[in-house]
Amino acid sequence: MRLEPLPRRRHGLRLAPLVDVVFLLLIFFMLVARLEAPRTLAMTPPSGDGTLTGAVLLRIDRAARLDLNGTRIGLAQLPERLAPYLERQPRPPVVVQAAPDLPLQQLVDVLDRLAASGVAKPLLIEHGASRP
Amino acid sequence: MRFPALEPRRPREPIGPLVDIVFLLLVFFLLAGTLEPAPPFTVAPPVAESSEAPADGALRVALARDGRIAFEGRLVTPDELARAVDRRLAETQATPVLQIEADGAVATRDLLALLARLARTDASHLELVTLPREPNQ
Numbered sequence: 001m002r003l004e005p006l007p008r009r010r011h012g013l014r015l016a017p018l019v020d021v022v023f024l025l026l027i028f029f030m031l032v033a034r035l036e037a038p039r040t041l042a043m044t045p046p047s048g049d050g051t052l053t054g055a056v057l058l059r060i061d062r063a064a065r066l067d068l069n070g071t072r073i074g075l076a077q078l079p080e081r082l083a084p085y086l087e088r089q090p091r092p093p094v095v096v097q098a099a100p101d102l103p104l105q106q107l108v109d110v111l112d113r114l115a116a117s118g119v120a121k122p123l124l125i126e127h128g129a130s131r132p
Numbered sequence: 133m134r135f136p137a138l139e140p141r142r143p144r145e146p147i148g149p150l151v152d153i154v155f156l157l158l159v160f161f162l163l164a165g166t167l168e169p170a171p172p173f174t175v176a177p178p179v180a181e182s183s184e185a186p187a188d189g190a191l192r193v194a195l196a197r198d199g200r201i202a203f204e205g206r207l208v209t210p211d212e213l214a215r216a217v218d219r220r221l222a223e224t225q226a227t228p229v230l231q232i233e234a235d236g237a238v239a240t241r242d243l244l245a246l247l248a249r250l251a252r253t254d255a256s257h258l259e260l261v262t263l264p265r266e267p268n269q
Binding site for chain 1: 148150151154161164166167178182183184234235236244257259260261263
């Protein structure tokens with residue numbers, strides 16, 4: 001009786017299909033992954049409750065001009081103009097009232113300045129919500 | 133006249149180092165990238181200087197410049213949004229932080245309307261996604 005000789009064992013895995021799959025996975029993750037590290041700004045939503053006694057009102061019109069308690073100021077002056085109010089005890093809340101059409105980037109620029117002056121949580125209210 | 137024998141053909145380029153590099157790149161993108169459902173519209177967040185590092189595991193609401201809202205990659209109406217957010221918070225025990233990914237050109241009116249809606253959900257904290265300022269700006 002004649003037996004077929006056993007086939008010779010192939011030594012080692014075949015690498016090429018593995019590499020193909022790894023390449024595909026690499027391309028998938030390169031396309032899908034988001035690499036940028038975003039930052040965040042805390043937002044305080046408009047709320048109906050709570051008293052705003054002694055609050056500082058900062059208004060922004062549609063051309064991004066600022067108005068602090070009725071006085072027209074520039075964005076660069078904001079920290080120094082705001083400082084006397086912030087020294088009061090108790091510290092008054094800062095209310096930001098922006099024009100409805102104002103682009104978000106302009107509002108964020110002002111919020112940025114406020115955060116740099118130490119106002120971490122300004123209250124955002126809608127235009128026309130309060131009349132000084 | 134005798135010519136020297138031709139050199140035998142060089143063996144094929146070894147593939148092992150290439151595979152190693154590709155593996156390393158794969159592992160890098162797996163670890164460094166985050167997989168999140170992207171909103172069905174493009175959003176260019178506003179640029180800010182002073183901002184904090186974002187909370188981990190926060191839910192994201194995207195707001196397009198024309199006022200459309202997307203939650204977890206799907207367009208939702210403002211009325212569906214609050215319910216979808218609450219359902220998601222209830223089923224995942226996720227950090228009750230909501231990140232708003234709004235376009236820099238969104239009108240303040242739309243942002244305030246969205247904030248007011250989200251304030252009535254179970255989320256305890258609202259954040260606005262910003263991008264760090266580029267050094268040359």
